Amino acid sequence: MKKLLFFLLVGLLAGFTNARDVYFNSHYTLWKDGDILIWNVDKSITIDPKEFCLSLKRNNSSIGDPKCRVFGEWERDSVAHRYGKWLGYNLEPNTKAEHLKARHPAMIAKIQALEDKIVMFVSKTDNVVKLALFDEIASTPKVAGTVAYNNDQVALYDDMANSFFDLPAKRRLTKKEREKLATEPDEYYKETPKFNGWIGVGLGYSQAKIPLTPDNWYRSHIDSKVRRYRVTKDSTSLWNFIDDSDPFLNIYAGGTWYGFIGAEIIYRLAKHTVKTDNKDTSYDELDHWYFYQHEIGLSIHLSKTFPMNRWLDITPFIFLGFQYSFFVEDIDVEDDIEKPSAAYEKRVKFEDVYKGALVGFGSQFVFAKHYGISLRTGVSSRGRDTYSDPSPDAAAEPTTIGGSTIDCFISLGLEYHWIL
């Protein structure tokens, strides 16, 4: 009984450790309904093509209806026989594909003439079955390794199929399809490139804080209030004066050529309230104080379209551009105030125009080639409009109000697409 247990244990261990060993696997193309040719050089093992095919079907549902047969042409050929014999004793652990290259010109020609068929080399030594798969692409095996020999034919074939044919099968093109594909004109050589255009309108939301960055980068700007119509601790960012987190409206139009490179014009409108300090009595006269933010921008658009099915295309994109920002003031005092205070008259003035950059990414989901939903996110900045050479007393010059106003945004748009 003890003896039996021992043998069982050894058998199990051997089964686990030595069941299969793939030396290398440089992924080949497994064809659906393909031809598998069994090349059994030394006849040290008998492979039943019919049973093996059934194992393939059981273990790989994508393989379709493969045809397996004994590869008699190579088994009878002397050049192939010599190479096969050589392969049998050179298939060892740690060998790479380059070590198993067929060198004889006639053998190389035979491999090249396979035309989408897969050759499975089999040879049995001791208690392992050596396997190597060839396709027409290379004169070296694509996959090689061993599986443990098993007296149960079906279990052995299942193990072989599972170790070496376990990849999604592709449909083989028919001869006509290949001809058509070979003679089809290349889209990239057309005289007028394919143009994909769109117009869209969207709603979004922007804020000064960029997610995943520390709060203390923004706290002083966000928490700041405006006293006596112009006083803040720091004026480099407009977010010291006006609310940063507000919704915006987005209107845009763009297009890409070759489905890859394009441009987009954007218009963006948002309304920001000035952050007046409620405890400050100088605002008692004030009815309202807003700034309307108008932005016009132009960006380069790089994208790639992935057709999902007949009615949906997904196009991820990145964009990089510049923009001009205009802040239009809307302020009024209470009706009963005859003359506003001196502080009101001397209130803060923003620059006429700010120039900035915008960068981001997103994705368009286009249904039925025309109706799109677009989701995008990015970062945009506003800075000085013109650059002047730094002068020696630059440090003494007052900083431009709002010269470093940065926000991040996210927006959802509805689009109409067309293809020319």
Place this chain on the structure above:
Amino acid sequence: MGRFFLVISLVMAALLSGCAPHYQWTRSHPAYKIPPRDELTVIGVDKAFVLVRSAWFAKKLGISTDSIQTKVTSDCSRLLAEELKKRYSRLKMVPSSKLDGLPEESLKLDQRIFIKGKFPEQGVAVTDSSGNIPKNILIIHEIILGTDLNRENYFDYALIHNESTEKKTSNKLTAIVSYTLWDNERQRSLYSAVDQIEKPIEKISMSDIEVLVGDIATQIQRELDIGAAP
């Protein structure tokens, strides 16, 4: 501005030194573990030697230009066989005609270095004159004898078609040897190398060439020993 140029020149220097070719002159098979000890079979020695600048050698050695090539190469072949015999006591020679009829193949050592030569067929073991199958065979592909030669010019495929004339100098006697240790039982190359062996020239005589051939044998033995990964 000065710093800018410094950075630029440093980047250029790094790029240039990165571009300068670094060659790999040897290649071992992972299965090459034990170098040959006493027993070795050699093939190709009889046809391996090539003499370049033969007119110069003819003048210096006082041999007629017509016979210098055959005289020096046959002497060297005989000498190399003797020198190898000193290092491998059970040395056997197989004539290079055993490889006749096989196509010339190239064996890659490096991105740009390829050995050209004939290799036995896969699945067919080479037999010696008495019909035995030797375990290992040393295939000598080519030995180029000359003065101040560079192996890059003969084995880097990007340079071999260079037709620019170089100034012929004769400071050193050079031999460029390409060889392969062949596993005859499994018909695979265990170790391949291109070696460059040099000897300064003072007053050239046949004995200088004899010493150089001895150095070739020493170098081959040393390389075969180093190349085996235990």
